[in-house]
Amino acid sequence: MTTLFSSVLQNRAPKVSVFIFFLISLHCLSLISVRVLAQTSPVFACDATKDPQVASYGFCDTKLGTDARVADLVHRLTLQEKILFIVNSAGSVSRLGIPKYEWWSEALHGVSNVGPGTKFTSLVPGATSFPQVILTAASFNTSLYEAIGKVVSTEARAMYNVGLAGLTYWSPNINIFRDPRWGRGQETPGEDPLLASKYGSSYVKGLQQTDGGDPSRLKVAACCKHYTAYDVDNWKGIERYTFDAVVTQQDLDDTFQPPFKSCVIDGNVASVMCSYNKVNGKPTCADPDLLAGVIRGQWKLNGYIVSDCDSVDVLFKNQHYTKTPEEAAAKVILAGLDLNCGSFLGQHTEAAVKAGLLNESAIDKAVTNNFATLMRLGFFDGDPSKQPYGKLGPKDVCTPEHQELAREAARQGIVLLKNSPGSLPLSPTAIKTLAVIGPNANVTKTMIGNYEGIPCKYTTPLQGLTTSVATNYVPGCTNVACGTAQVDDAKKAAASADATVLVMGIDQSQERESFDRVSLLLPGQQPLLITEVAKAAKGPVILVIMSGGGFDISFAKNDDKITSILWVGYPGEAGGAAIADVIFGYYNPSGRLPMTWYPQSYVDKVPMTNMNMRPDPSNGYPGRTYRFYTGETIYTFGDGLSYSKITHELAKAPRLVSIPLEEDHVCRSSECKSVEAVEQSCKNLAFDIHVRVQNRGKYGGSHTVFLFSSPPSVHNSPQKHLLGFEKVSLTGKSETLVRFKVDVCKDLSVVDELGSRKVALGQHLLHVGSLKHSLTVGI
Structure with a gap:
């Protein structure tokens, strides 16, 4: 277009040129005004100022119930119009006064512009960027998870009110971090089903719950993804688009499903996203048992089921699950899919109806679920400025309080893995000079991981450390691949400094969506650089690992010259400040690993594609995660140190629990290893455990108390599993009492080979810190 107009201007008389220039100017001004208008006006239906007729529509009547309003709307639509509302870019x-709506927005750890539904402009140039989920999960603090969700939903609503964001967010990712090589493990709460469940339901509550607590209304709509058994992206050429996850019913119900179940039942999430992969031969988005049967049937989802983006297209073109696109459209809708991220259903659904593969009533069900979600969000309630969150705007994004929470979240998640006496915390008065070395020492974008937005601002590790002492910065490597390390410059800096901080690890070039790792070693010459710097250093050497997944850093763990090791995940916009807070003792570290760190030998003998959680001694398969893995570890789930000495004492715990059974129960006349965890025998069957927690050191801070159980060896039960955790705050030289309520049938049960929950009879060993307590469960 520019070329055309420039040639016209060169070959016309001046008056014509001026006139055309005037027209172009008017056109540009109108585009600018439209753009400004788009930035300052939210998208909503039932706008009486544009069309007074909407007042007569039942679906615009806020006095009616949601079901009645949705039924009225669906009744008014033609088949072609209904189909407009089963794709993410809804027509x-x-x-009827219904504008276009974009369903796809993301808010994994802050409002993100990854999806098309959200954008940043000069009006709102950024949003608070919290740590990547794996680090936030390491805080083991459910109230923090919810607090972050509340901030994110406030900023999302503020951006919606000025036309920069939607109301439906496809977050959180609650897949189990089953294998350390998974590129998306960083997005998840880790490897434990209970932790993932608690994180998911807490974050969802923070996103969705309104200030009034009305469950029929939503602040924003969250989405738990990717359902289910999804954790292979692209490993040695095996891609998520064609991967068939072969999963036992036991592993499915014991490991992969619990976070989704909790998200729906405990979190009351508005949406679940089905994944790309197949599970036992069936694409998840076309499996009626998984969708209509479990999510909507057993768990009673109050909301909509959405496909991962283009996964309906994928099951037709890549997985060849159906012969025609019409069959694919029919299968997913009949399975229970309500919304297609992509355009496939928009292109092929009408033809599927005409071919007799699908009744219009099935489409009615889908759009009903979609419209009901928008109703709960207030999309059909007219002018948003007159609704509860209508006063939020740019002033409510990136507030000092929100940014401070981002710093606090990073502090709470950072894990101290090694600390030799006299190393950390460093004294900001005794340390005069600090060598800061490493490819991640002065990074910005690396700190916020993937599914990121534009942060309010950045504080890099170097900037954070420089606020306390004078620093000498040497990158050491040009990037995290570290093809050639600048060892000599780094050694000189370490030799002349009072202490050395090495900020190493990886970034999205090494682990990300569509890209899995093949090694657990630090890349390139990073180990060489670390070892040589440690040899040359005159003071303490602190190794900081920035990453999503874990590493085999046994060389550093066993090197006496490396006095401390910190794992900092991808710590968010304020990560550098948080790292400095921990290193200089302004904050006592309390993070604990949410995943196991394995030796390199693990990946050499365990293919990523083997979905079995449990070990198989017959072929040397060691199992996965701390619950089942039988091999050597570098660090394990729950590891983490403090600057204080914390002790635990059992104040109250039973020795025996009896399960009441009917007189004619089979287990009364024959020996049973377990009994069904059914309601009649489980009702109100619970007990308390009280733990006295003492901080014997001078440093105050937070501490996570874990309650684990090792059940009897029946049904290939876990060797150890998490029953509960509590984050407590302790000043120096103080103590507190932590109470756990243990539900016998929920917490002491295991999943048997057929996927049924059974209470294991016999001796259960409870663990709190180094304490062990024997509990017998009998009948």
């Missing part, structure tokens, strides 16, 4: 129905 408009101008005759």
Whole structure:
């Protein structure tokens, strides 16, 4: 277009040129005004100022219940119009005052512009960027998870009110971090089903719950993804688009499903996203047992089921699950899919109806679920400025309080893995000079991981450390691949400094969506650089690992010259400040690893594609995660140190629990190893455990108390599993009492080979810190 107009201007008389220039100017001004208008006006239906007729529509009547309003709307639509509302870029129905709506927005750890539904402009140039989920999970603090969700939903609503964001967010990712090589493990809460469940339901509550607590209303709509058994992206050429996850019913119900179940039942999430992969031969988005049967049937989802983006297209073109696109459209809708991220259903659904593969009533069900979600969000309630969150705007994004929470979240998640006496915390008065070395020492974008937005601002590790002492910065490597390390410069800096901080690890070039790792070693010459710097250093050497997944850093763990090791995940916009807070003792570290760190030998003998959680002694398969893994570890789930000495004492715990059974129960006349965890025998069957926690050191801070159980060896039960955790705050030289309520049938049960929950009879060993307590469960 520019070329055309420039040639016209060169070959016309001046008056014509001026006139055309005037027209172009008017056109540009109108585009600018439209753009400004788009930035300052939210998208909503039932706008009486544009069309007084909407007042007569039942679906615009806020006095009616949601079901009645949705039924009225669906009744008014033609088949073609209904189909507009089963794809993420939903079309408009101008005759009813319904504008276009984009369903796809993301808010994994802050409002993100990854999806098309959200954008940043000069009006709102950024949003608070919290740590990547894996680090936030390491805080083991459910109230923090919810607090972050509340901030994110406030900023999302503020951006919606000025036309920069939607109301439906496809977050959180609650897949189990089953294998350390998974590129998306960083997005998840880790390897434990209970932790993932607690994180998911807490974050969802923070996103969704309104200030009034009305469950029929939503602040924003969250989405738990990717359902289910999804954790292979691209490993040695095996891609998520064609991967068939072969999963036992036991592993499915014991490991992969619990976070989704909790998300729906405990979190009351508005949406679940089905994944790309197949599970036992069936694409998840076309499996009626998984969708209509479990999510909507057993768990009673109050909301909509959405496909991962283009996964309907994928099951047709890549997985060849159906012969025609019409069959694919029919299968997913009949399975229970309500919304297609992509355009496939928009292109092929009408033809599926005409071919007799699908009744219009099935489409009615899908759009009903979609519209009900928008109703709960207030999308059909008219002018948002007159609704509860209507006063939020740019002033409510990146507030000092929100940014401070981002710093606090990073502090709470950072894990101290090694600390030799006299190393950390460093004294900001005794340390005069600090050598800061490493490819991640002065990074910005690396700190916020993936599914990121534009942060309010950054504080790099170097900037954070420089606020306390004078620093000498040497990158050491040009990037995290570290093809050639600048060892000599780094050694000189370490030799002349009072202490050395090495900020190493990886970034999205090494682990990300569509890219899995093949090694657990630090890349390139990073180990060489670390070892040589440690040899040359005159003071303490602190190794900081920035990453999502874990590493085999046994060389550093066993090197006496490396006095401390910290894992900092991808710590978010304020990560550098948080790292400095921990290193200089302004904050006592309390993070604990949410995943196991394995030796390199693990990946050499365990293919990523083997989905079995449990070990198989017959072929040397060691199992996965701390619950089942039988091999050597570098660090394990729950590891983490403090600057204080914390002790635990059992104040109250039973020795025996009896399960009441009917007189004619089979286990009364024959020996049973377990009994069904059914309601009649489980009702109100619970007990308390009280733990006295003492901080014997001078440093105050937070501490996570874990309650684990090792059940009897029946049904290939876990060797150890998490029953509960509590984050407590302790000043120096103080103590507190932590109470755990243990539900016998929920917490002491295991999943048997057929996927049923059974209470294991016999001796259960409870663990709190180094304490062990024997509990017998009998009948």
